[in-house]
Amino acid sequence: MLSKTSLKELDLPTRFGPTWAWVDELFRDGDWRRSFKLEETHDDDTIIVRAELPGVNPEKDVVVEVVDNELVIRAQRSESHRSHGDHVYRSEIRYGSFIRSVPIPSDVDESKIEATYKDGMLEIRMHSTAEVPEKEPHRVAITRQ
Numbered sequence: 001m002l003s004k005t006s007l008k009e010l011d012l013p014t015r016f017g018p019t020w021a022w023v024d025e026l027f028r029d030g031d032w033r034r035s036f037k038l039e040e041t042h043d044d045d046t047i048i049v050r051a052e053l054p055g056v057n058p059e060k061d062v063v064v065e066v067v068d069n070e071l072v073i074r075a076q077r078s079e080s081h082r083s084h085g086d087h088v089y090r091s092e093i094r095y096g097s098f099i100r101s102v103p104i105p106s107d108v109d110e111s112k113i114e115a116t117y118k119d120g121m122l123e124i125r126m127h128s129t130a131e132v133p134e135k136e137p138h139r140v141a142i143t144r145q
Contacts, residue, residue, distance in 0.1 A: 054120030
């Protein structure tokens with residue numbers, strides 16, 4: 001059961017009034033929820049991370065880095081406005097900067113991480129190995145398929 005202490009631990013917004021009023025906000029697009037969806041799967045000795053990033057240019061708008069034993073994915077989506085007379089439009093597309101990170105297991109060779117982008121989906125493959133070289137922060141190149 002959630003308490004005031006557990007709400008603080010979950011870092012959920014409490015600015016919406018009474019303690020349970022934040023539940024209503026979970027189903028809205030607040031600034032604190034700006035992100036993108038991830039999927040992590042394992043296939044034998046390979047960890048596959050997929051990020052849903054439609055509408056971005058992987059060469060300009062996406063950066064994949066390895067920093068402090070974490071895979072960090074940063075993306076930027078620019079907003080463009082169109083005006084068509086007096087018509088009113090609604091937009092549910094999120095714009096701005098987004099960032100997610102995934103812990104990398106200690107047996108992954110970070111120098112062999114591969115990233116590809118196809119049809120709005122970024123796929124990153126990390127291979128486990130018995131020998132792990134010394135780890136340094138570095139960028140992962142993204143190839144478009």
